[in-house]
Amino acid sequence: xxxxxxxxxxxHSPVPTGLGIAVESGxxxxxxxxxGTRIQGLRESSDREVREAHFDHHLHNSVRHGGxxxxxxxxASGKETRVLGLSWSDEVxxxxxxxxxxxxxxxxxxxxRFGIPKWANVQIDFGxxxxxxxxxxxxxxxxxxxxxxxxxxxxYGGTHSDEPIRHVFGAQVALNSGNKRRRxxxxxxxxxxxxxxxxxxxxxxxxxxxxxxxxxxxxxGSHPDPIIRSNIGTPRTLTVDQHLLDxxxxxxxxxxxxVLRAEQWAWAHPEETRRFLxxxxxxxxxxxxxxxxxDANQRLVTRLEERSVQALEDLTDFMQRHxxxxxxxxxxxxxxPRPLDAVLGKHKVAV
Amino acid sequence: xxxxxxxxxxxRCPVPTGLGIAVQKGxxxxxxxxxxxxxxxxxxxxxxxxxxxxFDHTLQNSVRHGGxxxxxxxxASGRDTRVIGLSWADEVxxxxxxxxxxxxxxxxLKGRSFGLPHWTSAQIDFTxxxxxxxxxxxxKLxxxxxxxxxxxxxxYGGTFxxDKPQVLNGVSNFSGTRRRGxxxxxxxxxxxxxxxxxxxxxxxxxxxxxxxxxxxxxxGSHPEPLIRSNNGTPRTLSVDQHLLDxxxxxxxxxxASVVRAEEWAWAHPEDTRRFLxxxxxxxxxxxxxxxxxxxxxxxxxNLDDRSVRAVQDFTDFLARWHFIPGSFSVSDxxxxxxxxxxxxxxxxxxx
Numbered sequence: 001x002x003x004x005x006x007x008x009x010x011x012h013s014p015v016p017t018g019l020g021i022a023v024e025s026g027x028x029x030x031x032x033x034x035x036g037t038r039i040q041g042l043r044e045s046s047d048r049e050v051r052e053a054h055f056d057h058h059l060h061n062s063v064r065h066g067g068x069x070x071x072x073x074x075x076a077s078g079k080e081t082r083v084l085g086l087s088w089s090d091e092v093x094x095x096x097x098x099x100x101x102x103x104x105x106x107x108x109x110x111x112x113r114f115g116i117p118k119w120a121n122v123q124i125d126f127g128x129x130x131x132x133x134x135x136x137x138x139x140x141x142x143x144x145x146x147x148x149x150x151x152x153x154x155x156y157g158g159t160h161s162d163e164p165i166r167h168v169f170g171a172q173v174a175l176n177s178g179n180k181r182r183r184x185x186x187x188x189x190x191x192x193x194x195x196x197x198x199x200x201x202x203x204x205x206x207x208x209x210x211x212x213x214x215x216x217x218x219x220x221g222s223h224p225d226p227i228i229r230s231n232i233g234t235p236r237t238l239t240v241d242q243h244l245l246d247x248x249x250x251x252x253x254x255x256x257x258x259v260l261r262a263e264q265w266a267w268a269h270p271e272e273t274r275r276f277l278x279x280x281x282x283x284x285x286x287x288x289x290x291x292x293x294x295d296a297n298q299r300l301v302t303r304l305e306e307r308s309v310q311a312l313e314d315l316t317d318f319m320q321r322h323x324x325x326x327x328x329x330x331x332x333x334x335x336x337p338r339p340l341d342a343v344l345g346k347h348k349v350a351v
Numbered sequence: 352x353x354x355x356x357x358x359x360x361x362x363r364c365p366v367p368t369g370l371g372i373a374v375q376k377g378x379x380x381x382x383x384x385x386x387x388x389x390x391x392x393x394x395x396x397x398x399x400x401x402x403x404x405x406f407d408h409t410l411q412n413s414v415r416h417g418g419x420x421x422x423x424x425x426x427a428s429g430r431d432t433r434v435i436g437l438s439w440a441d442e443v444x445x446x447x448x449x450x451x452x453x454x455x456x457x458x459x460l461k462g463r464s465f466g467l468p469h470w471t472s473a474q475i476d477f478t479x480x481x482x483x484x485x486x487x488x489x490x491k492l493x494x495x496x497x498x499x500x501x502x503x504x505x506x507y508g509g510t511f512x513x514d515k516p517q518v519l520n521g522v523s524n525f526s527g528t529r530r531r532g533x534x535x536x537x538x539x540x541x542x543x544x545x546x547x548x549x550x551x552x553x554x555x556x557x558x559x560x561x562x563x564x565x566x567x568x569x570x571g572s573h574p575e576p577l578i579r580s581n582n583g584t585p586r587t588l589s590v591d592q593h594l595l596d597x598x599x600x601x602x603x604x605x606x607a608s609v610v611r612a613e614e615w616a617w618a619h620p621e622d623t624r625r626f627l628x629x630x631x632x633x634x635x636x637x638x639x640x641x642x643x644x645x646x647x648x649x650x651x652x653n654l655d656d657r658s659v660r661a662v663q664d665f666t667d668f669l670a671r672w673h674f675i676p677g678s679f680s681v682s683d684x685x686x687x688x689x690x691x692x693x694x695x696x697x698x699x700x701x702x
Contacts, residue, residue, distance in 0.1 A: 169624065169636045169638075170636065171635070171636035173636065183560075183562050184561055184562070187561075187562075188562060191538050191541050191542070192541055192543075193542070208561075211533065211534055211558075212533050212534060212538065278634060278635070279634070279635055279636075282634045282636050284631075284633050285628070285629065286629075286632050
C-alpha cells in the first residue's frame with residue numbers, strides 16, 4: 001500500500017453482515033496483517049466518543065457494515081462517508097398486537113394506540129425510525145397514514161454507546177449495563193394492555209411473539225414489494241470515510257474483497273453461518289432460521305444493486321419527511337462503486 | 352440377553368443431559384444398532400399418548416433423562432420404573448419481581464402475592480411444583496412459609512404433549528409452538544397483578560434481562576444442596592422394569608452411552624455450549640448465564656448420596672403438597688446394578 005495504515009477501525013451491527021463474519025472469523029485481521037495494519041473494534045473502545053462513531057461515523061479510517069439509518073443520518077449531517085456496498089438480508093419486521101386487543105388486520109389499527117420508542121439523548125433514534133417506517137409501510141398498503149393511528153411514546157434515557165461492547169460467547173453485550181435501560185418498554189406496555197400494537201423485528205421478534213402468543217398483524221419484511229420491505233436492515237450499508245478512500249484506497253478495496261470472500265464462505269457453510277448468526281444475535285439457531293430464513297447464509301450478498309439503491313433513496317426521503325434528518329441528499333453520489341468494481345473485475349465473483 | 356430388543360424409546364427434557372448428547376452424537380444409535388435395536392424418539396411421535404409417556408413413563412422399553420418431578424410422579428402412580436442414574440447440573444432458579452414492587456429481599460415477600468402456573472389438564476403439573484419448591488426453599492431461609500405469601504393461580508388449559516416439536520433447519524424447538532401457554536404469570540407480574548414469580552434456566556435470565564426484572568433470590572446458586580434441589584437438580588435417568596428384566600445389557604449400554612457423552616463434554620466446552628443452546632432453544636450467551644461457564648463439567652451421571660438424599664427430600668415435598676398420593680423410598684427405586692456393571696467393566700479394561 002502507498003501509505004501505511006496504522007489502524008483500521010471497524011464496526012458491525014449485531015445482525016447478519018459479511019463484515020461481521022470477516023471480523024469474527026479473523027479474516028479481516030489476516031487480510032491486513034501483511035500491511036502492518038491493526039484492526040480495532042470501535043464499539044469495544046473504552047472511549048465513549050469512539051464508540052459513538054458506530055452511529056455518527058466521525059472516525060477517520062473506519063469501516064461500518066450495518067443498519068442504514070445511522071449511516072444516512074451521518075451523511076446528512078455532513079460526515080464525509082461513502083457507500084462501498086449494500087447487502088439485503090430480508091428479515092421479519094412484525095407489527096404485533098395481543099389477542100385481547102381485537103386488532104386483526106392493518107385496517108383495524110385505525111385510531112388505535114401504537115407504542116413507539118423515543119430515545120431522548122441519542123443523535124439518531126434508529127429504534128423509532130425503523131418502527132415508524134414499518135408502520136407507515138403497513139398502513140400505506142391499506143390507504144392509511146401514520147396520522148390515522150395514535151402514537152404513544154416510550155421514552156428511554158441514555159445512549160447506545162454508554163458502555164463498551166464485549167463479545168461474550170459470541171454475543172455483543174454491553175458491560176455493566178443496568179437492566180433498566182435495556183428493557184423493552186413498548187412490549188411491557190403492550191402486555192399490560194396500555195397500547196394496542198408495537199413493532200418488533202428479527203429473531204427477537206419471532207421469539208417474543210411466540211413467548212407471549214402475540215398476534216402478527218403484518219410482517220412487512222415478507223411483502224413482495226421491496227420498497228415495503230426496505231427498512232434499517234434492508235439494505236444494510238457498507239461504508240467507509242472519504243479519508244480512507246483518498247489516502248488508503250487499496251485498504252478500501254481489501255475491505256470489500258474480504259467481505260465478499262466471507263460471504264462466499266457463508267454460501268457454502270449454512271451450518272457454521274447459522275451458528276455465527278445465533279451467536280451474533282444472542283439467540284438460538286432455531287430463531288435465526290425463523291427470522292432470517294433457512295437460507296439465511298445465501299442472503300449475505302454485498303453488491304450495489306439498483307433495487308438496493310432505490311430503496312436507500314426511498315428511505316432517505318422517509319427520514320427527511322419524518323425529520324430524522326434535516327434534508328435529503330443525492331444517494332447516487334454517496335456511492336463509490338470503484339472498490340467493488342475492482343474486486344468483481346479481479347476475481348470474477350459469481351454475480 | 353434373552354431375545355434382542357426391537358425398539359428402544361428414548362426421551363429427554365430440553366435441558367443439559369448426557370442422554371441428549373448421546374442421541375445427537377449418534378452414539379446411542381450406534382451402540383444399540385450392533386444388536387439390531389433401533390431407537391425412536393417418543394416426543395417426536397405422531398401419537399399424543401406416546402408423547403405423553405415423556406411425563407407418565409407408560410411405554411415399555413423406554414429410557415428418559417430429565418426433570419425428576421414427572422419421574423417421581425410416575426413411580427408414585429404405580430409405574431414400574433427404576434432410576435439407573437442421577438445427574439446434577441446446577442441452573443439458575445429465580446424468584447423475580449419488578450423494580451416497582453419494592454420487594455428487595457426474601458423477607459419482603461411476606462404478605463405479598465406470588466403468581467403460580469396451574470395446568471388444569473396435565474397429569475403432573477411440574478411447572479407448578481417446581482415454582483412452589485423454589486418459593487418454599489427461599490422462604491425457609493428466612494423462617495417463612497408458603498402460607499406467608501398469597502398464591503395466585505394462572506390457569507393453563509391443554510397438556511404438555513399436545514404438539515409435536517417444530518423443526519427448522521434440523522433444529523427443534525422441543526415442544527411445539529406455545530399455542531397453550533404464554534408466560535401468564537410473567538404477564539401478570541408486568542401488569543402488577545402479582546408481586547413475584549418463579550422462572551428458571553436460560554429463558555429465566557433472558558426474560559429477566561429483557562424486562563428489567565429484579566432477582567429476589569437465585570435458589571439455584573445457594574450453597575446448601577437441598578435448597579438448590581428441584582426438578583432439574585438432580586435429573587433422573589430412568590428406565591422401565593421390563594427393560595431391566597429382559598434386556599439388562601441394553602440398560603447397561605444406555606448408561607455407557609450417557610457416560611461417554613458426558614466425558615466427551617468435559618473435553619469439548621465449545622461444542623457442548625452449542626449443543627446446550629440447541630437443546631434449550633436459547634443462545635450460547637444465555638446458556639452460559641444460566642448453566643455456568645463450566646456447564647460442560649456439570650454433566651455427570653452417577654448415584655451420589657447427595658443426589659439420592661435430594662430426590663428423597665423432593666419426593667417428600669411432592670407428597671406434602673399432594674402432587675403425588677404418597678411418598679416412597681427413593682433407595683428402593685434406584686437400581687444401581689447397571690452403573691456397577693459399567694464401572695466394573697471399565698475397571699477390568701483399565702486393569
